Amino acid sequence: MLKIAIEKIDELFALVAQNQALYIPSDNKDGAAEYTRWSEGVKYSNALNTLRSAKDFFFPQTEDLVDFKMSGKNIEIIDIRKETEDFVIFGVRACDAKSFFILDNVYLSEPVDSYYKNRREHATVITMACSKPSETCFCSAFGIDATQPGGDVECASDGTSFFFEAKTEKGKAFIDSVSSLLSDGDTAELDNAKAKTKEILAKLPLAELSTESFGADKLTELFNSDKWAGLSESCLACGTCTFVCPTCQCYDIKDFDTGHGIKRYRCWDSCMYSDFTKMAHGNPRLTQLERFRQRFMHKLVYYPANYDGVFGCVGCGRCLAKCPISMNIVKVMKALEVK
Amino acid sequence: MQKAIIERAKQLLADGTVTRVIGWKKGDFAYDSTPAVFNSAEELDKDFIFDDFTASNVSKYLIKESQKEGKVLVFLKPCDTYSFNQLVKEHRINRENVYIVGIECYGKLDIEKIRAKGISGIQSVTNNDGTLTIETLYGTETMPAYEVMAERCLSCKSKKYVAYDELIGDDGEVMDSNRFDMVAQLEAMSSEERYNFWREQLSKCIRCNACRNVCPACSCERCVFDNDNSGIANKAPADSFEENMFHIIRAFHVAGRCTDCGECSRVCPQSIPLHLLNRKFIKDINELYGEYQAGADTDSRAPLTNYTQGDCEPSVVHERGVE
Numbered sequence: 001m002l003k004i005a006i007e008k009i010d011e012l013f014a015l016v017a018q019n020q021a022l023y024i025p026s027d028n029k030d031g032a033a034e035y036t037r038w039s040e041g042v043k044y045s046n047a048l049n050t051l052r053s054a055k056d057f058f059f060p061q062t063e064d065l066v067d068f069k070m071s072g073k074n075i076e077i078i079d080i081r082k083e084t085e086d087f088v089i090f091g092v093r094a095c096d097a098k099s100f101f102i103l104d105n106v107y108l109s110e111p112v113d114s115y116y117k118n119r120r121e122h123a124t125v126i127t128m129a130c131s132k133p134s135e136t137c138f139c140s141a142f143g144i145d146a147t148q149p150g151g152d153v154e155c156a157s158d159g160t161s162f163f164f165e166a167k168t169e170k171g172k173a174f175i176d177s178v179s180s181l182l183s184d185g186d187t188a189e190l191d192n193a194k195a196k197t198k199e200i201l202a203k204l205p206l207a208e209l210s211t212e213s214f215g216a217d218k219l220t221e222l223f224n225s226d227k228w229a230g231l232s233e234s235c236l237a238c239g240t241c242t243f244v245c246p247t248c249q250c251y252d253i254k255d256f257d258t259g260h261g262i263k264r265y266r267c268w269d270s271c272m273y274s275d276f277t278k279m280a281h282g283n284p285r286l287t288q289l290e291r292f293r294q295r296f297m298h299k300l301v302y303y304p305a306n307y308d309g310v311f312g313c314v315g316c317g318r319c320l321a322k323c324p325i326s327m328n329i330v331k332v333m334k335a336l337e338v339k
Numbered sequence: 340m341q342k343a344i345i346e347r348a349k350q351l352l353a354d355g356t357v358t359r360v361i362g363w364k365k366g367d368f369a370y371d372s373t374p375a376v377f378n379s380a381e382e383l384d385k386d387f388i389f390d391d392f393t394a395s396n397v398s399k400y401l402i403k404e405s406q407k408e409g410k411v412l413v414f415l416k417p418c419d420t421y422s423f424n425q426l427v428k429e430h431r432i433n434r435e436n437v438y439i440v441g442i443e444c445y446g447k448l449d450i451e452k453i454r455a456k457g458i459s460g461i462q463s464v465t466n467n468d469g470t471l472t473i474e475t476l477y478g479t480e481t482m483p484a485y486e487v488m489a490e491r492c493l494s495c496k497s498k499k500y501v502a503y504d505e506l507i508g509d510d511g512e513v514m515d516s517n518r519f520d521m522v523a524q525l526e527a528m529s530s531e532e533r534y535n536f537w538r539e540q541l542s543k544c545i546r547c548n549a550c551r552n553v554c555p556a557c558s559c560e561r562c563v564f565d566n567d568n569s570g571i572a573n574k575a576p577a578d579s580f581e582e583n584m585f586h587i588i589r590a591f592h593v594a595g596r597c598t599d600c601g602e603c604s605r606v607c608p609q610s611i612p613l614h615l616l617n618r619k620f621i622k623d624i625n626e627l628y629g630e631y632q633a634g635a636d637t638d639s640r641a642p643l644t645n646y647t648q649g650d651c652e653p654s655v656v657h658e659r660g661v662e
Contacts, residue, residue: 030455030610031455032455032610048459051608051609052545061545061575062575132459132460132477133459133460134459134460134461135368135459135460135461135462135476136368200460200476200477203476204460204476205367205368205462206367230375233375233376234373234374234375234400236549236552236553236606237548237552238547238548238549238551238552238553238606239545239546239547239548239549239574240547240549240606240608242547243545243546243547243608244608252574254573254574267573267574267575268574268575269574270547270574273548273565273574274565275565275567275572278567320367320371321450321454322608324395324549324552324553324605324606325373325374325395326366326371326372326373327373330367331366331367331373334367
């Protein structure tokens with residue numbers, strides 16, 4: 001397999017960045033990893049996961065959709081869409097890589113979301129196999145193998161080198177473009193490292209988490225469960241879980257009066273918020289219990305009902321780490337589980 | 340400590356003093372407790388936890404709980420009692436329906452600080468007289484507890500309980516804390532440096548509203564930022580000006596009422612030091628109107644809502660802003 005020594009990775013970054021914008025996880029001042037545009041001096045972080053997920057590349061928190069210009073009684077509609085430039089994301093973990101497909105199901109089915117599609121088509125995704133999973137990880141519950149993260153190019157490390165394997169045509173083109181820096185390498189050490197990671201994955205505290213009790217056919221019993229009241233009782237109704245989540249996909253559309261026109265933009269919405277899906281007739285979910293339930297029903301029942309049984313969670317563990325009151329999908333699943 | 344708390348809670352349930360208990364429910368890991376209401380001795384035995392990580396200030400939950408039938412037992416750390424008092428003062432908590440047991444606190448640990456040391460795969464955390472032993476899937480780590488103590492606890496303002504019906508342990512004293520040190524550093528900056536500091540911090544905001552929703556001083560039934568008719572409701576900032584204004588307006592709104600419980604910074608997923616905005620107001624109020632601690636009592640008039648002839652003149656305030 002083709003490889004590059006870890007200490008030479010900056011050379012590869014420099015080569016890639018000559019032609020395209022390159023984003024890599026890098027530690028910020030607070031010590032948390034964040035995707036950062038690479039330039040000389042930006043160091044790759046080996047952190048397990050970035051603070052915010054990689055979905056931001058395709059589905060940013062805010063985005064301008066269209067402008068309106070008023071003159072007298074005329075309204076001019078200005079299409080502000082333009083072709084995204086090619087870019088590369090390096091170091092995407094298996095969970096985030098899977099989340100792209102969960103978003104694709106929603107945004108690339110008819111009617112196709114052209115804003116999303118534009119960015120998705122111009123991105124090359126280089127993944128990174130996990131080597132040090134955390135106690136909050138539970139991707140295996142959703143059939144994800146953290147040692148085989150996929151993407152356009154699958155990358156993994158044995159501690160001394162990064163190994164690259166193209167998974168798509170785009171991935172092949174990427175490898176061709178950096179082949180001058182890569183050499184053929186023996187994967188014995190890499191196989192060892194992956195086997196060790198698999199042992200750890202099997203020992204994780206959430207390794208046994210089961211999705212058996214969830215899915216499209218469990219709608220009525222789960223919806224009517226008497227457990228929701230207790231589970232949601234201390235929820236603060238903040239949007240932390242939804243905003244750090246790589247698969248949360250809801251948005252709201254707002255108009256911003258610029259003084260000489262209107263900017264119509266969309267921004268992430270959160271089912272935890274009181275005006276979520278509020279319509280002219282009113283609000284379909286009046287209590288926090290209903291809003292809280294929506295989030296987990298969406299991931300565990302509604303999404304699989306719409307997309308061939310695929311669950312809308314990838315087990316990245318960000319919500320487990322970030323919820324101010326430590327309520328999360330794992331606790332919900334354990335409470336609702338039918339044993 | 341946890342055992343004593345559970346025993347006392349069971350007694351108070353059994354003798355009918357209270358009908359339910361607010362506390363912390365243990366989670367899946369060594370550090371992830373969730374505020375919860377316990378209705379029986381069995382529930383308490385099964386899930387109640389009080390340890391180095393039970394940091395949530397549960398006083399805000401009493402707004403809802405104290406409106407219900409029957410008395411609720413609540414366990415409050417010294418700093419939580421200030422939030423409690425402030426909410427009583429603002430007529431948000433029905434004091435009659437609450438039974439407070441004050442519980443000793445030696446400072447809480449911050450799991451993020453442990454993670455920042457590169458520690459992952461945490462299986463257990465034990466504290467032996469200030470030395471932590473952390474068992475992980477990748478080996479054992481030891482460190483002094485103070486290295487990973489929550490920022491707010493490192494500048495604890497008080498070990499005194501300002502509201503309680505009974506205590507487990509002894510009452511403490513108001514502390515001589517260093518909590519205004521960072522504010523003084525910010526004040527010493529040039530306005531440009533200070534502006535850049537706050538721009539950098541506030542631009543990290545993702546508008547999750549965790550700071551607002553956890554804040555005991557933010558108890559409006561409907562926040563202006565959630566009210567479509569206000570004209571300023573938004574889920575994400577349309578520009579960087581709005582992004583900053585949310586936090587600044589919030590700090591103004593809680594000025595004189597913020598007890599400096601530190602929950603805002605504790606819950607921020609983006610590690611924005613929001614408490615510094617509030618501390619700036621507290622420091623200013625102390626300097627301009629005399630020492631004042633919100634929540635220290637339930638009946639005094641707060642400096643910003645009270646007129647006295649000794650109040651500082653607007654010109655004094657204005658001059659402070661001129662470099």
